[in-house]
Amino acid sequence: MKEVTTEHKLNSLQCCVIIPTFNNHKTLQKVIDRALVYTKNIIVINDGSTDSTPQILKEYPQIQQVHFQNNKGKGQALRAGFKHAESLGYHYAITIDSDGQHFPEDIPVFVNELEKTKNKNLLLIGARNMSQESVPKKSSFGNKFSNFWFWVETGNRLQDTQSGYRLYPIHQLKDLKFYTSKFEFEIEVIVKAAWHGVTVKNIPINILYDQVDRVSHFRPFKDFTRISILNTWLVILTFFYIKPRDLYRKLKKKGIKRFIVEDFLGSQDSPRKKAFSIALGVFIGLSPLWGLQSVIVIFLAIVLNLNKTIAFAFSNISIPPFIPFIFLASLYTGNFVLDINHTYALNDISMDFEALKHLKTYIIGSLSLAVVSSITLGILSYFLFLFFQKKKATVANA
Incomplete structure (x- = not known):
């Protein structure tokens, strides 16, 4: 030949x-x-x-x-x-x-x-x-x-x-x-x-x-x-356009249900890695880092070798409809940490940004809320992922 x-x-x-x-x-x-x-x-x-x-x-x-x-x-x-x-x-x-x-x-x-x-x-x-x-x-x-x-x-x-x-x-x-x-x-x-x-x-x-x-x-x-x-x-384009674009395309292509099943529950990452990714996303999403959350969470997910999709998705816990409630929860958490007795009105928060009038309380409260929420959801999600992993293994061996 x-x-x-x-x-x-x-x-x-x-x-x-x-x-x-x-x-x-x-x-x-x-x-x-x-x-x-x-x-x-x-x-x-x-x-x-x-x-x-x-x-x-x-x-x-x-x-x-x-x-x-x-x-x-x-x-x-x-x-x-x-x-x-x-x-x-x-x-x-x-x-x-x-x-x-x-x-x-x-x-x-x-x-x-x-x-x-x-x-x-x-x-x-x-x-x-x-x-x-x-x-x-x-x-x-x-x-x-x-x-x-x-x-x-x-x-x-x-x-x-x-x-x-x-x-x-x-x-x-x-x-x-x-x-x-x-x-x-x-x-x-x-x-x-x-x-x-x-x-x-x-x-x-x-x-x-x-x-x-x-x-x-x-x-x-x-x-x-x-x-x-x-x-x-x-790098600016990556964090502000490419990563959000890729996530949106994946969501649009798969639909929310399939996206959750395949990319969250069905991801090949370990339960520990996925749980840490959720914890990171929630912590950044609840922290007082408005406007920088997407950039920071993707950067940290890359540096820490975590699941970027999961971390980014959970960082969007602070989407506009939730912002007034997050402000309110942060302020009352700040009250608890600083031992302050102050009442806040939800309408005032959404219209006048009450948090800016009590900046110290808000910052301490939001960071405290972010830590507690990220740890709690991280632990719960770890056991949830562990459960699904064992269930999947049992089905495969049956």
């Missing part, structure tokens, strides 16, 4: 190779030649190079080329490459840097992973061995920093989020809006892809850091600042 080549696989998967380049004349030709071993479906984006890059590319009339008159940044180069690839009918694109740190010999690694994976809605990131001695410490730190924020923003843990050696499902990304133009685009695209249901995962690749000819255009201060600003914005 004739062996199926990588080139044939790339063609059948409608996949091309995109090489963005800016002033890498010393390594560009070697990268192109080694990539041509596997495919002629290559698109080079010349991002306004001022060296001999244009002359080098004249020697490759057989490959697609896009030339920028001025340097626009790696993000713009990749976006232009995606658009051009899509216009040529490609569904996937493998991006490889032109500075010589990536091995074109790893192209089959991406192709084989895509081919064998049932879910073709897939974005692959080449995972570098960041522990080797040749890796600069600032690169290792930047990668860990980026990995952490990607986890916060998507709930997905990756080993490497900054590698430029990737396989993109460009047909799945065409309707997404991107706003960044430089190195930070590589963060924006994977976060937004994950938000829209694309599976983002790592695969191991080779890396060469200590070659003499490598030229990096990453500017530590400017580009790290850009990435930090982007992550700040993405």
Whole structure:
């Protein structure tokens, strides 16, 4: 039987190779030649190079080329490459840097992973061995920093989020809006892809850091600042829009009854973890943290490795219809703790925010109420989950 080549696989998967380049004349030709071993479906984006890059590319009339008159940044180069690839009918694109740190010999690694994976809605990131001695410490730190924020923003843990050696499902990304133009685009695209249901995962690749000819255009201060600003914005979107949106979609799709049965009672998490998630949600929901409850509860659920859906749902105990009653309960709890004898009217609380007139009483009372309620509901829910778990096990063994 004739062996199926990588080139044939790339063609059948409608996949091309995109090489963005800016002033890498010393390594560009070697990268192109080694990539041509596997495919002629290559698109080079010349991002306004001022060296001999244009002359080098004249020697490759057989490959697609896009030339920028001025340097626009790696993000713009990749976006232009995606658009051009899509216009040529490609569904996937493998991006490889032109500075010589990536091995074109790893192209089959991406192709084989895509081919064998049932879910073709897939974005692959080449995972570098960041522990080797040749890796600069600032690169290792930047990668860990980026990995952490990607986890916060998507709930997905990756080993490497900054590698430029990737396989993109460009047909799945065409309707997404991107706003960044430089190195930070590589963060924006994977976060937004994950938000829209694309599976983002790592695969191991080779890396060469200590070659003499490598030229990096990453500017530590400017580009790290850009990435930090982007992550700040993405975290805000995560807590105020993405997480609530996902919860709403799940509720709408399943209905309240099925949602409770499957996501609460039927969750694979242990009774202890689910009970702690409820306790956290109730505590945050009853605490005097108005306007910040969603952000705080999701952040703490991620940090404490609790069930984010359960914690978020129970933090919404303080929905508008309940707020006057929560205020009233907090004030009377504050009376009890501080040994104060004061009467409050529900109408006054809902119209004049009586709690603001007795701020100390309200804050102490709300925190006390939050602690007692979270502990009580946490314990009750633990035994409830334990009961359902044992009942489910009994039915399964019957």
